[in-house]
Amino acid sequence: MTSDIAAILGIDGIATGAVYALVAIGTVLIFTVTRVIFIPFGDIAALTALTLAALDAKRFPGTGALVVILACLATLIEIISLLRAGEPRLLPRALAFYLVLPLAVVGAAWLTMRLDPPLAVRLVLALMLIMPISPLLDRIVFRPIADGTVLLLLTVSVALHFALVGLGLLFFGPEGVRTEPLTSFSMELAGVLISGQTLLIVIAALVFSGLLYLFFDFTLVGKSLRATAVNRTGSRLMGIRPARAGTIAYLLGSLMAGVSGILIAPVNTVFYDSGFLIGLKAFVGAIVGGMTSYPGAAIGAVGVGILESFASFESSALKDVIVFSLLIPILIWRSLASLHSEEEIEE
């Protein structure tokens, strides 16, 4: 391997890793706030890419219908639980949030689509259609079992992943998509050609991580999310509702996953089931950070990307094997480094 090739592989790896990093940060965010290891996150990324491709082809994506169905289900569940709790006065707010808002988003997307909008608008539409999915799934699936064990939540999350993959196949068919490049810009750095798309991926990853950092450090809502992650009982005693914190975490996480889907779609062909590998590799990255550290997850994810890039050069068929084999020494190292993390989570 020459240094030229190494440089190309390195840059390629950093770009892939940056995409994983976005998903990994979202995974850590959801896990720390809700204790759910949200396996379908990769699927959310893939669905965003497929949604964007459908919008590009002037078809209304099935994810819009999914949002409508989920919104109706979530509203039904919310109405029943509010009536049971004897709190009918909260109904209008629940209706506005779980029914009107998602339907308005889908309606706006449907109307805007008729106008043949430019790419930038289509990107926003794809993100808007994707973002309600996981908060609604949270309301329908996870909130009734919010006090369950981490293992129960994980099992349900895996089941949810299979459901989403199936829906992806139903909505978008088995063909892969590749969306048009977001930029045609490219530059040469020390003899190595760097495409604008690669730069865009890295910049987007940095910008979104930076924004998240600012959100956590400088806003009360961001701090309330951190508080929920650090101490659930303590934060409830401050009047911070875990369910609300969870919804915000799912929205933000979906945004991160959606952005990564949009970034990856022009580079890799995305199929209805591509999300699983994206999600798992991001998960490996998140584990490097112990599932609790954002910088740790980002560094881990970039490491996974670089490893994958070099592994695919050495042996394309074995690249996933190499990446996932990495998990074993990491898990051994993590379990030796923190003997008490399990109990802390259960508390």
Place this chain on the structure above:
Amino acid sequence: MTAMFSMTDVTVCYDNVEAVRNVSLSVEEGQIVTVIGPNGAGKTTLLMAAIGLLASRGRMEFQGGDIGKLAVEDRVERRLCLVPEKRELFSDMSVADNLLLGSYSLRDRSGVAKTLDEVYDRFPRLKERQRQAAGTLSGGERQMLALGRALMAKPKLLMLDEPSLGLAPLIVREIFRTIASLRDLGVSILLVEQNARAALETADYGYVLETGEVVQSGPAKDLIHDPRLITAYLGGH
């Protein structure tokens, strides 16, 4: 006079075991009421039920409204606050952030900076350590932070669970002085303590809880001279 907070025949169960049985108590506006009793009598359980962390049967009223079915967060929004025995601080976060989060339930954010100054005036140690992570504080400082964080919510009724637990005698005295001074601010207090003498010296009214039931109650200054209580809880001090 109607009480600002009252429990009537409150029963709390863990699975099928009744940890608290038919307890009735009330706190008047501006009063400090203490619940004393031995370890395992159900004192903490009682407060957990009062804030809504544990489900209970019976009536619970706060400022004329039934709060028995409200979630924890709704009770906090009505300015009913609990400083739990474990403090439940946000240990990875700074002292300043812990205090700021104490004010989370307040819709009106305009007074937050002023309340923060008041808390820092009351506990200068917290101001010195405002950038430090809460987890690095000493036991006494942690209790101050837990108290300060609760005060940030401008509570109408403050419930304190064993505020003196595990603290050095000098700091215990300081904490009780603080509790007594809160009454002057118009905060009503429900204080649960094993340190019965200090609690009764500070309180206006007291209840004695044994094996989940109220066995005795009366003005604190009467309880402190009660021969039975002196042998059971106050002796040797």
